[in-house]
Amino acid sequence: MTCERFLELLDGLDNEKPPAAMAAHVRSCPACARRAAALQSAVDLYRLPDIAGSSNMVPRVAAMLPFVSAPRRSVSMRNWLGAGFVLLVSMIMIPGLSAFMVIAPDLGADFMVPVSLVLGCLVTAYSGLFVVSHLDDFSRRLKAYQGRQAHKAA
Amino acid sequence: MNPIGPEAADEDIIARVLDGDTDAFSVLVRRYQRRVLRLGYGFLKDADAAEDFSQDVFVKAYVGLAGFQGRSSFSTWLTRIAYNAGINATRNAGRYEALDSDPVDTRSLSPEDEHIRAETAAALRRAMAALPEKYAVCLDLYFRDGMRYEDIGIATGFPVNTIKSHVFRAKRDLRKALCAEETRNDL
Numbered sequence: 001m002t003c004e005r006f007l008e009l010l011d012g013l014d015n016e017k018p019p020a021a022m023a024a025h026v027r028s029c030p031a032c033a034r035r036a037a038a039l040q041s042a043v044d045l046y047r048l049p050d051i052a053g054s055s056n057m058v059p060r061v062a063a064m065l066p067f068v069s070a071p072r073r074s075v076s077m078r079n080w081l082g083a084g085f086v087l088l089v090s091m092i093m094i095p096g097l098s099a100f101m102v103i104a105p106d107l108g109a110d111f112m113v114p115v116s117l118v119l120g121c122l123v124t125a126y127s128g129l130f131v132v133s134h135l136d137d138f139s140r141r142l143k144a145y146q147g148r149q150a151h152k153a154a
Numbered sequence: 155m156n157p158i159g160p161e162a163a164d165e166d167i168i169a170r171v172l173d174g175d176t177d178a179f180s181v182l183v184r185r186y187q188r189r190v191l192r193l194g195y196g197f198l199k200d201a202d203a204a205e206d207f208s209q210d211v212f213v214k215a216y217v218g219l220a221g222f223q224g225r226s227s228f229s230t231w232l233t234r235i236a237y238n239a240g241i242n243a244t245r246n247a248g249r250y251e252a253l254d255s256d257p258v259d260t261r262s263l264s265p266e267d268e269h270i271r272a273e274t275a276a277a278l279r280r281a282m283a284a285l286p287e288k289y290a291v292c293l294d295l296y297f298r299d300g301m302r303y304e305d306i307g308i309a310t311g312f313p314v315n316t317i318k319s320h321v322f323r324a325k326r327d328l329r330k331a332l333c334a335e336e337t338r339n340d341l
Contacts, residue, residue: 011325012318015300038332039325045271046278046297055205057187058180061212065176071219072172 001025006032010039080130087126091119160184164228171219179219183212186229189299190236196294197240207243211236226308233295233309270332277331281324292317293324 006025010018010032018026018036026033094100094115104111131138158170158178164185170178187208194207215232222231278297282290292312295301303321307314 007329011322011329014302014318015296016302035329035333039329042270042274042328042332043297045267046274047300055187055191055201055208056184057191057205057208057212058183060205060209061183061216062177062180064209064213065179065216068213068217070174070176071217 003029003032007035010036077134080134084126084130087122091123094119165224168219168222168228171216179212179216182215182228182232186232187212189229189233189295192294192298193233193236193240193291196291197244207239208236211239214239226305230301230305230308233299233301233305237291237309273331274328277328278324281320281327284323285320288312289316289320292320296321297324 001021001024003025006022006029009022026036095104158167158175158181160181162181164182167178167181171182190208190211191204194204194211195201198204198207211232215235218235222228226234278293282293285293289312291310292306295306295309296303296317301309303314303318306312306317310317
């Protein structure tokens with residue numbers, strides 16, 4: 001590697017360790033080693049705390065946190081809708097499954113009642129969870145809608 | 155819950171915060187306050203306003219923490235929040251201006267190191283002055299915070315190649331300035 005190529009690569013380095021070829025050149029070329037070290041040390045010195053780094057924001061931020069809503073783990077709307085779609089497809093497909101077709105005549109028409117109950121419970125649980133976990137979101141959207149209507153009316 | 159150590163990974167701290175350990179968030183604030191304050195300072199050019207700005211950014215990050223999906227690092231995500239807040243705050247009042255390097259914590263530096271730091275700051279100021287104003291933030295994020303091109307691109311929305319070419323030129327100018335300084339010292 002030539003010194004010119006080394007310096008070009010040095011200028012293009014992305015805040016990362018130099019690749020092996022550059023490291024090898026540094027070992028064999030004291031001039032480039034000196035230039036690379038000078039650049040690195042200049043950048044390191046430049047990164048020392050400055051006037052903006054002297055403030056401590058921790059108490060200020062901590063004082064605000066009790067007054068805002070705490071973050072919660074949430075499932076994205078896309079995942080919710082995906083789960084709902086899978087549930088719906090399963091409900092449609094279960095009565096058509098070959099295993100179900102085989103046992104259905106043996107069990108008679110009464111078997112459909114518990115199956116329907118189980119599927120109904122699943123749909124109710126899904127819908128309930130969906131509504132409960134999105135109450136904040138629904139209320140926010142409702143408020144935004146009311147705000148827009150009030151703005152239009154004004 | 156055991157208190158979280160200052161060495162803990164960002165992801166572990168986030169998991170703790172989402173589990174209800176509000177105090178763990180202070181570790182993230184301590185870790186990234188310098189960057190957020192400086193961005194605020196760069197946009198608003200006022201120390202008090204920069205502190206208010208930083209408080210808002212951290213509170214916004216806390217409230218939206220559940221929405222952090224880990225596609226980028228937390229620091230990049232936070233920088234994006236701060237950058238967008240800075241753009242919104244200054245939409246009608248100017249653009250980002252890199253902080254002048256007036257060190258307050260250089261008592262331990264030798265006169266020579268202080269001189270190199272001042273030279274570096276001057277070379278980077280010259281490089282920033284040659285750029286369209288809006289790209290100055292990229293040089294600050296690269297040189298001050300050690301962020302990588304791709305992360306700067308995610309945080310600011312600027313194309314990575316544009317960032318790369320600006321940083322490349324700034325680094326070349328800085329290297330030449332350091333080289334000229336060395337030559338002067340040798341004479």
